[in-house]
Amino acid sequence: MKIVIAGSGEVGTHLAKLLSNEEQDITVVDSDGEKLSMLDSNYNLLTFKGSPTSFSTLRQAGVEDCDLFIAVTPFETRNIIACAIAKSLGASKTVARIDNYEFKDPANHDFFVHIGADDMIYPEYLAAIEIIQALRHNWVRHWFELHNGELILVGVKLRDNAPLKGMQLKELGMTEHSFHVAAIKRNHETIIPGGHDRLEVNDIVYFMTTREHVDSLVALCGKTQRKIRDVLIMGGSRIAIRLCAMAGDEFNFKIMDMDRDRCLVLSEKCPDATIINADARDTDALLDAGITDM
Known part of the structure; x- marks a missing residue:
């Protein structure tokens, strides 16, 4: 299978490693030549330096006859545009990394397919699903x-x-x-x-x-199923926000973050969670958060 990956950040690099180990025909496109050099010297794949939203770059990278085009740069708008261009050039299937949960709404699926983005990857959404499943089936x-x-x-x-x-x-x-x-x-x-x-x-x-x-x-299997209700999250990341939004009132979340401004944002986006402005390395703060009762 011929696969073109736009973006050599953490996600793109991880995908390239996995797929190259499966002996797929991989090409990675990015404007950062240093990152591409690292990939090129360590893995069995091709690299191409250029903008993922450039028609000429994608043509030269061989998008016209690729089976799968994956855009995983840090910018969702750029990823969607790259998919639209790749699709118009002949890519069989396109996938874009996104940061907006609304884009995953099934009601909007046909719109993105129409403009050339066949599917969406939302890493924070996938991570939240994994965490919820781990809590439910511990x-x-x-x-x-x-x-x-x-x-x-x-x-x-x-x-x-x-x-x-x-x-x-x-x-x-x-x-x-x-x-x-x-x-x-x-x-x-x-x-x-x-x-x-x-x-x-x-x-x-x-x-x-x-x-x-x-x-x-x-x-x-010699196991016991525990009912988990109280969950302490270290760090108010986007995964933490998505987790609170998706789990609803199934769990009692406490989010600890040392950044006061971030805590103010968390209090707005996670109204049902308890927000604690403290350093997770502070033992007293952990005790005050009730970690011994969890």
Whole structure:
């Protein structure tokens, strides 16, 4: 697959590393030659110096016949314009990084598709979803929902008291159960299991099941499900703001930030959260925030 990435910042660099390791045909476009040199010398990809919103730059980068164009510069307007240009030049699919949650609204999807941005990536939104899932399902390491949530894939670390400990999968197949063991991660090695593989303590086991049966895995893995209500967030980042907005009143959030002006902004954007103007390294401030009661 031929992929062109516009932007060599943290997100663009991370994507380029991952995709180059998968032996995809990657080209990274950016106006910062120093960042491109680092990528070019360390990874199996091509780089092109120039503006991601330049028709001539994108033509020379080979956008006309690319399968995927991803714009992840720090500026959402530039990303959307870059996608519009790439689409007009012939890119099969375009994706833009954005910072505005309103752009993710399904009601606005057709508008952005019309101008050439097929899909949107909102990193703060994705991070907030991950955090909410981790708070809701704190007994799992990984939680993935497939087919609109009809299938659930969870990665769970087996405790020493897990009833599944020491069981071979062929033995498990003789019992009545409502899940499938899809993979086992053991000592940094991923195992696609067969009937003779045995589940061991500290394995991270990936189970595929349905939503109505996922809770049955808690006890089988030696875990307990805790109901979390009080959450202390260190730093009033955009992720913290999006998290408070998306979680509603499901959790009691306290946000600690040492910047007084930032705290004033947080009090407006997160009206239901308790805002604490203090240094997170201050032990007394943490005690005053009630961290011992969480």
